[in-house]
Amino acid sequence: MNLPSKSRSSPSIPQAGDLEHEFGEPIPGRILPPEQWAKTALKKVPCGVLDWESLFGRRSPIVIDIGCGNGRSTLGSAIMKPDCDHLGVDILPVVIRYATRRGNQRGLSNIRFAVIGGRELLAEHVAAGSVAEMHIYHPQPFYDPAQIYRRLITPEFLTLAHRALVPGGKLFLQTDHPGYWAYMRSVVPCFFDLSELNGPWPDTPRGRTRREIIARRHGLPIFRGEAIRRDEISIDDALRLANSLPPPTFNADRRLRKLDEIEARS
Numbered sequence: 001m002n003l004p005s006k007s008r009s010s011p012s013i014p015q016a017g018d019l020e021h022e023f024g025e026p027i028p029g030r031i032l033p034p035e036q037w038a039k040t041a042l043k044k045v046p047c048g049v050l051d052w053e054s055l056f057g058r059r060s061p062i063v064i065d066i067g068c069g070n071g072r073s074t075l076g077s078a079i080m081k082p083d084c085d086h087l088g089v090d091i092l093p094v095v096i097r098y099a100t101r102r103g104n105q106r107g108l109s110n111i112r113f114a115v116i117g118g119r120e121l122l123a124e125h126v127a128a129g130s131v132a133e134m135h136i137y138h139p140q141p142f143y144d145p146a147q148i149y150r151r152l153i154t155p156e157f158l159t160l161a162h163r164a165l166v167p168g169g170k171l172f173l174q175t176d177h178p179g180y181w182a183y184m185r186s187v188v189p190c191f192f193d194l195s196e197l198n199g200p201w202p203d204t205p206r207g208r209t210r211r212e213i214i215a216r217r218h219g220l221p222i223f224r225g226e227a228i229r230r231d232e233i234s235i236d237d238a239l240r241l242a243n244s245l246p247p248p249t250f251n252a253d254r255r256l257r258k259l260d261e262i263e264a265r266s
C-alpha cells in the first residue's frame with residue numbers, strides 16, 4: 001500500500017538530509033539516515049571521576065559545555081572539532097532531551113549529554129587537569145533574591161574550573177547580563193588571564209547559542225571573554241583566593257527578566 005505523500009513528508013518529522021532551524025538560524029549539522037545515528041545520552045553520570053577514555057573510546061582533548069541548554073553550541077563545536085570529545089551538561093532534563101536527540105541524529109560520536117549541575121560535575125566527576133576547554137554561555141542570572149545562591153559563577157566554581165583544566169586550558173564565558181559580566185570581570189582574572197572578545201563569533205555571527213540569538217534579536221549587548229588558566233596558581237592558592245573574594249550578589253537587572261520569559265515561551 002502506498003502511504004499518502006503527506007505522511008511521508010510531514011514537516012514535523014525530520015528526514016535524513018534535513019537542516020533544522022531555530023529562529024531561522026540553522027542548527028549545526030544535518031540529520032543522517034537512522035543507521036548512522038549515534039548514542040549521545042549519558043543517562044546516569046557514574047559515581048566518582050569520569051574516565052574520559054572509556055567514555056569516548058579514545059584519548060582526545062575534552063571540551064565541556066556547562067548549562068548547554070538545547071545543545072546548539074556543543075553540536076557546533078563537535079562538528080568543528082572532530083578530534084575533540086565533548087560533554088554538554090544542564091540541570092534541565094527537557095533541554096538535554098533536545099540536545100541528545102540532535103546529537104544522535106547527526107551521528108556525533110564525539111558528544112555526550114548529561115543532566116547534572118556544573119558545580120557538582122566539576123567537584124565530583126572531573127579529574128584535575130583533564131579538560132582542555134570549558135564553555136559557559138549565558139549562565140542563568142537568577143533574578144529572584146531567594147535564588148541568587150544558585151548563580152553558577154562564584155569564586156568556588158572558578159576554583160573548580162581552574163582545577164579541572166589542563167595547564168594552559170581555556171574557559172570561555174559569555175553573557176548578555178551587564179551585572180553578571182561586571183562580576184565575572186572582577187573575579188575571573190584572579191584565576192585566569194581574561195581577554196575580552198569583541199564582536200560576534202566569526203563562525204556564528206547571529207549567535208552561537210539559542211540565548212545569544214534571542215539576545216541579539218532584542219538588541220542586547222553580548223559580553224564574552226576567553227580566560228586562560230593561570231598555571232602559576234596552585235590549588236591551595238586558588239582555594240585561599242576563593243575565600244577572600246565576594247560572592248555574586250550583584251543586582252540582577254529586572255528588565256532582562258522579560259527576555260527570559262520570552263525565551264522560556266519560545
Ligand SMILES: C[S@@+](CC[C@H](N)C(=O)[O-])C[C@H]1O[C@@H](n2cnc3c(N)ncnc32)[C@H](O)[C@@H]1O
Pocket residue numbers: 066067068069070089090091092095116117118119136137138139140152209210211212
Ligand atoms: C539562559 S540558559 C542558556 C542556555 C545556553 N547556554 C544558551 O546560551 O542558549 C541557562 C541554562 O543553564 C542551565 N543551568 C542553570 N543552572 C545550572 C547549573 N548549576 N548547572 C548546569 N546548568 C545550569 C539552565 O537550565 C539553562 O538551560
